[in-house]
Amino acid sequence: MRPFSHLQQVLExxxxxxxxxxxxxxxxxxxxxVRKASLLKGxxxxxxxxxxxxxxxxxxxxxxxxxxxxxGLDAVVQITTRDRNRIALQSDLxxxxxxxxxxxxxxxxxxxxxxxxxxxxxxxxxxxVQLLEVARKTRDQGSLCSGDPLTSPxxxxxxxxxxPFADPMDFRVKRLEKKVKAGAQFIQTQCVYNIQRFREWMExxxxxxxxxxxxxxxxxxxLKSAKMAHYMREKVAGMDVPEELVRRMSSLPAKDQRAEGMxxxxxxxxxxxxxxxxxxxxxxxxEWEEAVPELVTRAKLTPRPSPHEEI
Amino acid sequence: MEFGPSVVFYPMPCGGRVETIHLLRALEExxxxxxxxxxxxxxxxxxxxxxxxxxRLLYARSLVREIGLEPERLEIRPxxxxxxxxxDEIIRPILLEAWNLGPSPLRRAQRKDTGGITGDNSGExxxx
Amino acid sequence: MITAVRKPFDEIRExxxxxxxxxxxxxxTCVAECASGGEKEVAxxxxxxxxxxxxxxxxxxxxxTTLDRQCVYEFIDRLSPLVEKYQAILSLxxxxxxxxxxxxxxxxIVLPGLDTTFLGQTREAGLWIENCRGCGSCKLQWFASICxxxxxxxxxxxxxxxxxxxxxxxxxxxxxxxxxxxVERLRKVGRLELLEDVYPPCxxxxxxxxxxxxxxxxxxxxxxx
Numbered sequence: 001m002r003p004f005s006h007l008q009q010v011l012e013x014x015x016x017x018x019x020x021x022x023x024x025x026x027x028x029x030x031x032x033x034v035r036k037a038s039l040l041k042g043x044x045x046x047x048x049x050x051x052x053x054x055x056x057x058x059x060x061x062x063x064x065x066x067x068x069x070x071x072g073l074d075a076v077v078q079i080t081t082r083d084r085n086r087i088a089l090q091s092d093l094x095x096x097x098x099x100x101x102x103x104x105x106x107x108x109x110x111x112x113x114x115x116x117x118x119x120x121x122x123x124x125x126x127x128x129v130q131l132l133e134v135a136r137k138t139r140d141q142g143s144l145c146s147g148d149p150l151t152s153p154x155x156x157x158x159x160x161x162x163x164p165f166a167d168p169m170d171f172r173v174k175r176l177e178k179k180v181k182a183g184a185q186f187i188q189t190q191c192v193y194n195i196q197r198f199r200e201w202m203e204x205x206x207x208x209x210x211x212x213x214x215x216x217x218x219x220x221x222x223l224k225s226a227k228m229a230h231y232m233r234e235k236v237a238g239m240d241v242p243e244e245l246v247r248r249m250s251s252l253p254a255k256d257q258r259a260e261g262m263x264x265x266x267x268x269x270x271x272x273x274x275x276x277x278x279x280x281x282x283x284x285x286x287e288w289e290e291a292v293p294e295l296v297t298r299a300k301l302t303p304r305p306s307p308h309e310e311i
Numbered sequence: 312m313e314f315g316p317s318v319v320f321y322p323m324p325c326g327g328r329v330e331t332i333h334l335l336r337a338l339e340e341x342x343x344x345x346x347x348x349x350x351x352x353x354x355x356x357x358x359x360x361x362x363x364x365x366x367r368l369l370y371a372r373s374l375v376r377e378i379g380l381e382p383e384r385l386e387i388r389p390x391x392x393x394x395x396x397x398x399d400e401i402i403r404p405i406l407l408e409a410w411n412l413g414p415s416p417l418r419r420a421q422r423k424d425t426g427g428i429t430g431d432n433s434g435e436x437x438x439x
Numbered sequence: 440m441i442t443a444v445r446k447p448f449d450e451i452r453e454x455x456x457x458x459x460x461x462x463x464x465x466x467x468t469c470v471a472e473c474a475s476g477g478e479k480e481v482a483x484x485x486x487x488x489x490x491x492x493x494x495x496x497x498x499x500x501x502x503x504t505t506l507d508r509q510c511v512y513e514f515i516d517r518l519s520p521l522v523e524k525y526q527a528i529l530s531l532x533x534x535x536x537x538x539x540x541x542x543x544x545x546x547x548i549v550l551p552g553l554d555t556t557f558l559g560q561t562r563e564a565g566l567w568i569e570n571c572r573g574c575g576s577c578k579l580q581w582f583a584s585i586c587x588x589x590x591x592x593x594x595x596x597x598x599x600x601x602x603x604x605x606x607x608x609x610x611x612x613x614x615x616x617x618x619x620x621x622v623e624r625l626r627k628v629g630r631l632e633l634l635e636d637v638y639p640p641c642x643x644x645x646x647x648x649x650x651x652x653x654x655x656x657x658x659x660x661x662x663x664x
Contacts, residue, residue: 129597163601237609335486377448378491
């Protein structure tokens with residue numbers, strides 16, 4: 001079967017893939033999004049746009065991805081189940097496909113209480129696993145969740161997220177298996193700082209044969225400062241930042257911390273490339289998109305394969 | 312046991328028998344000050360009756376605050392540890408303390424309505 | 440039981456402000472259990488209202504009564520002799536009781552003294568926890584008797600999510616992650632395989648109904664001769 005997207009093409013050709021993400025603005029003017037995306041062009045195989053991340057209302061992922069598409073990028077639309085029922089979700093899946101968006105990432109989403117509309121009703125009609133199944137059903141069976149047929153099926157490469165560092169640790173691999181069973185073809189993980197723990201997770205993943213059934217891209221986020229390292233270690237749920245990294249960042253004066261963050265990211269990328277079953281990296285350089293071209297270049301991951309015409 | 316016309320004395324078998332409503336009703340009936348005297352901490356003969364009295368009194372204070380009355384009109388005094396005093400020996404010093412909240416605004420309000428309750432009326436609940 | 444909490448006193452005061460006489464009606468079942476609307480709570484609120492009115496120089500007669508249950512017509516009927524003696528009724532029942540009373544006495548002003556909250560259990564003295572959301576399609580047998588719809592903040596049926604940390608929910612560290620509990624319990628009884636298949640989407644129509652839901656039982660109905 002022909003790959004649906006450039007990203008799928010890259011992964012299936014066993015080239016080590018590179019994806020990244022853009023955060024859309026908290027407003028209707030897309031120029032900041034366009035600026036960020038143009039920094040990434042040529043250095044990544046596909047670009048995700050987050051979907052009202054941390055429940056903060058932003059320009060929606062679907063519209064943002066349509067804009068990225070116009071710029072010639074392979075876009076990954078992120079869809080959370082927090083804000084939409086199955087009617088809207090399936091409708092958006094059709095919309096994404098109609099707009100030429102060929103990668104879909106299915107997530108549950110952060111709870112409404114974290115965002116700027118805490119009084120909103122949290123929908124969660126489906127969870128991320130059910131959404132994966134529904135996405136696959138619309139694509140492969142040409143029908144809705146209820147079984148009602150579509151006049152034409154959508155086309156996309158389906159992905160999900162997994163957090164190797166959240167609890168319960170050993171159940172995480174079972175959950176990954178469930179997502180693959182449901183329809184996930186690629187996975188982007190939470191950003192990796194604890195390489196050893198990630199290696200252990202990948203070992204369990206390989207034991208279950210999952211590395212042969214799904215493409216795993218490991219998340220990498222360069223640390224901008226010691227403060228950021230500290231914050232992520234203490235305050236962010238499901239994140240594992242080893243003490244030594246925080247110390248390493250704190251031991252330097254502020255002006256040198258960014259460079260050190262880059263060094264750590266490069267070491268992480270190199271270590272990840274050595275792990276069997278890791279098929280690529282997902283660079284989440286939040287509000288630091290300029291770091292991506294440098295990282296990709298210094299990690300010797302350029303040039304990226306050029307996208308084929310109209311997939 | 313008599314303490315004069317200004318003191319109403321309610322003996323109870325245990326602090327645990329003091330309910331929030333008793334405290335409110337005492338104020339409603341015109342008490343300026345309500346003092347609950349319990350056994351010392353750790354010495355309730357029934358277990359934790361004195362602790363329950365404490366919790367209920369704190370709750371009653373919040374209810375009293377809601378209607379704009381001074382919560383300090385409700386007090387709880389565990390008798391000091393090892394005291395072998397008679398109840399009047401415990402109460403008299405309390406009555407002699409400087410207490411400056413004055414008559415309850417409720418009495419003034421009630422006096423307007425009904426012709427009033429005279430006298431300086433602190434209601435006390437005391438426990439052995 | 441159905442749990443509820445007493446409304447803020449200011450709100451209650453404002454509700455009864457237009458009236459010179461009000462009948463407080465408590466309920467002896469759920470709201471008595473969670474100490475918000477039983478006989479004791481009726482007495483307490485009545486005392487507060489009387490003192491408050493007195494302090495404000497306002498005339499207010501406050502009656503007190505408590506029904507065994509305020510959601511059943513047979514018990515509500517006992518209010519009949521009292522209702523016309525007061526200008527308003529302040530019900531300390533859950534929303535079901537307030538409305539049931541209002542239906543039997545449609546000309547009466549029936550006011551809610553409580554904010555109805557959730558279906559739950561008394562975990563220990565003074566602590567009530569939500570544990571059921573009335574989804575109309577109980578699935579507890581699949582989840583080791585831990586309801587993911589109620590106790591998972593995202594009502595995941597294929598959890599846990601990525602935010603579970605130290606067995607706690609990302610939303611509130613005081614709240615245990617329901618999925619962590621489900622996995623652990625199933626692991627303990629050797630039934631983790633129950634979680635291997637994708638649990639399909641819920642039929643929410645059973646939970647939301649078409650408007651208010653109802654149950655009708657012919658075998659229970661009485662024919663009036």
